[in-house]
Amino acid sequence: MNDLDAIDRAILATVQQDGRISNARLAERVALSETPCARRLKRLEADGYIGGYRAALSRRALGLGVMAFVHVRFAVHDRALSERFEREIQAIPRIVSCHNISGSADYLLTIVARDLDDYGTFTRDVLRALPGVSSIESMLSLREVKPDAGVPLL
Template identity: 55%
Template sequence: MPDIDGVNARILALLQEDGRMSNARLSEHLGMSETPCWRRLKRLEESGIIEGYQANLNRRKLGLGVMAFVQLRCSEHDQAATAEFQRIVETTPNILSCHNTTGADDFLLIVVARDLDDYSAFVDGTLRRLPGVTSIRSNLSLKEMKASNRLPVAPLKGP
């Protein structure tokens, strides 16, 4: 894994701002020539620090007005139930993220839906059918104050 020195940290920060930035523009921002910039970028990609590039979409403009934070409690934790649970979660587009958590509940999901009727149908048709689910608690977002996928990037030396 490459060290995250000041230059690599700056590359990562710039690409989080604009994932479509050309290598020429990136090298210009960094004050370096294109070839070493390209090499650094390729090392960051090959090491898995950069996992991919994507467009950030506006969920409301796509008609997804409801965002819910869903806490699930499960009674079954055997390998087969867990594998089926994970398969369903990974293939359900309305579930943006799922975290196995500590505390009273087992999982925290972030779910989007068109409206409350759509969310209700999602709970009935998907969440209640997940293997071993014994409790579903939803908190609806009233106002999104910050939404970001950008990670704080600072120089970091490897082990």
């Protein structure tokens, strides 16, 4: 991060906010001409500061009205079991994020569902059947106060 100057940071902030911005508009916003701006953007991509581009979809418009944060606990802490659990969750689209965490739980999952009935069925039929899972604790989002705005450029 120390290798980034103010222009690099401005480029990152701008493309994080609008990944479809044209190079001409980006160059204008960061006060560069187009060619140096394009070169910097390519370097930031090549150096791994930009991991990819994607659209931010509206889960509500897609009919996914429930967002749950789930603590998953294991009774037995076995590396092979954890690796199997992690492999299996990769294939479940409605688990939108998974973090191996410290504290009273082993993993924190973010899960989306159409409604509470759909979430209940998913919990019963999928979550509880994952390898290693001994207990789960669900916390349902009542209202999103601050959506994921990307990574801060400190």
